[in-house]
Amino acid sequence: MRTTLLIACGNPLRRDDGVAHEVLRIIARTPCRELRSVQQLVPELAAEIAGFERVVFLDADVRSMHPAIEPVRTAMPGSPLTHAANPAEIVAISRSLFGFNGEALVCRIPARDFSPGESLAPDQLQTMYEAASELERLLEHDL
C-alpha cells in the first residue's frame, strides 16, 4: 500500500482560486490517502509530508489550459517577497531536513476568475471533475 498526501491550496473566497479544495472533496477517502486543505503553503508542511511516499500539491493555475499532473520541479531560489512557500521549496526542505524521499507531484488546475466570491466560475465544474479523474487514475493502483 502506497501512502499519499494530497494538499489542496488556495483561497476559497476567491472563486476559482479555491478549485483545488473542491477537487479534494470529490476524491474518495481511502486508508492510504490523507487529504489536507490549506490556504497557502507554509514551511511546516515540509515536516508533515516526510511520512508519506508521495505528495501531490493541488493548486489553481491561471496559465494552464487543461488539468495536468507533473513532477515538482527542482527547488527554485526562494522568493524573498513573502512568507508563503511554493511546492518546490517545501519538497526541497522536506528532503533535506526531514528525510522525505518519496515522489512529489503538482496537479495544476486551470482557473480564470479570482474575484471575491465563494462559487466557482460555471465552466470550472467540468475542469474540476477532469482534475479529480486525473488524480483518481494516478492513485488507483496505490491500494
Added chain:
Amino acid sequence: MSSRLMIEPVTRIEGHAKISIQLNDAGEVESSRFHITEFRGFEKICEGRPFEEMPGLMSRVCGICPVSHVLASSKAGDMLLGVSIPVAAEKQRRLVNYAQLLQSHALSFFHLSAPDLLLGMDSPPATRNILGLLERDPDFLRRGIRLRQFGQRVIELVGGKRVHPGWSGPGGVHRRFTTVQRDEILTWIPEALASVTAALDRLKPILDSFREEIANMGNFPSLFLATVNPDGGLEYYDGKIRIVDGKGNIFADDLDPARYFDWLGEASEDFTFVKFPFYRPLGYPGGFYRVGPLARLNVARFAGTERADRELREFKERSAGAVCESFHYHLARLVEMLHAVERIEQLMSDADLFGDSTQARASLNRREGIGSCEAPRGTLFHHYQVDANGLMIKANLLIATGQNNHAMNLAVDQAARHFLGRIVPGIRPDEGILNRLEAAIRCFDPCLSCSTHALGQMPLIVEWIAADGSVLGQIARRS
C-alpha cells in the same frame, strides 16, 4: 531637483506595503514613510451581523494571528452577554493564545528575519531566504519549522483547526480539553524548550555584529504599552494596561482596557490606510507608543516562569531604562517564545483546563462590548455596539500593527537617514542598504493581513521619481 525613492513591496512581512523616501535637491533624505497600501474594511463588513458571528468573522481578519481576533471578539461577546466564563474555557483560551504566540513568533524570527540575522544584511538577495538558511544552517531551520508546527498543532488540537479556529465564542468555548490532547502536547515540550534555547544562544552572541543596525533602525525613546497581571508580570489574555516611558518609569497604570477610548485616540494620515493610535493625554503625534514583544518586556516586571525570567532579567540589563532599540524586538520575541512553551507545559498539569463546563449561557444583556488581549504583535482591542436584537451597529478594531505605525515610520526614517545618507542621481543605492530599510520594518513584524493569494509574480521595484513624476532610475527584483 527633488526626487523620491520607492521600495515596493516591502518584503518578508505579512501583507503588502511600500516605503517612499523623499530626497531634496542635494539628493539627501528629506523624509521617509511607510505606506500600508491594502484596505479591507472589516469594521464595515460586520455591520448588521449577529454578534455571535463576530469571532468567526473577525478570525478572517488574519491568517497568521486569527486566534487573537477570535479571543478579543469572544471577550467582547462575553461582555455583551454580561457573563463570567467558566474557568476551563478561560484556560483553553490562554493555552491557544500561547500556542499562537509561539507559531507566529517562530514564523517571524526563523523564516522572515533569520535570513538577515544569520546570512547577513548584505548577503545576496537570491539566497537571503529560507533556502539560503537550508544551505547554511539546516538544524536551525529544522528547529524553527518544528516550533511553528508545534504551535499550529496545539491550535488544531484545542481549536479544531490550525487557521481560523472557531471553537471560542461569546460565553466560552465549544470543546472540552482531553487527556489525549494533553499527552500529545507534552511530547513536544522538551524539543520546543531546547529549540528556543538554542535560538537564544545563537542570536545573543551575534548581536554585537549588528551594532550599527541596532543603533539606527528604530532606536528612540517612546512610550511602551502592554497588558500586565495584577502583580505587574507578563500577561497575554486578561489584565489591566500599563504604560512605561523610555526611561522605564511607569507613566500610566491600571488602565481599564474596556475604557480604552478614554485614554487612546486614533489619528489618520493621507499616505496610508492604517490609523495612528496615540495616548490621548499627550496628543498626536507626541503620544505615540510601541506595543508587542519589546513593549511587553519593557512593561512587565517579571515573566513568571523560570527560564523566561532568567532571560528577561538579562534583557532588562541591556538598558538602564526601557530597551528602546526596535532591533531588540527579535530578542524579545525569543524570550516570549520561551515563556509561551513554559506556560503551555504548566497548563498541562492544571486541573482547571479539563473542566466539563466550558460555556456560560446567557442572552444579550448589554449593548456595548469590548474585548482585549495581547496578540503576538501587541495589544488588540475589539469594540462592538449592537442593537436590541444583538445585530452589530458598529465595530472598532484597534490592531497592534496600527499602534506601532508611527514608530515604524520613525524607524524607517531613521534608517534611511543613516544608511542612505545622500543619493547621487543615476547611481543605484546598494541593495544591502535598501534591505536595511525593510529590516527596520521587519523588527516590528507588522501583520498586514495577507490571507489572500497573490497572483503571478510580485515584483519589488525601487524607483527614483522626480518632482515632475518622471522616473529617474529603477531597480526591479522579481520572485
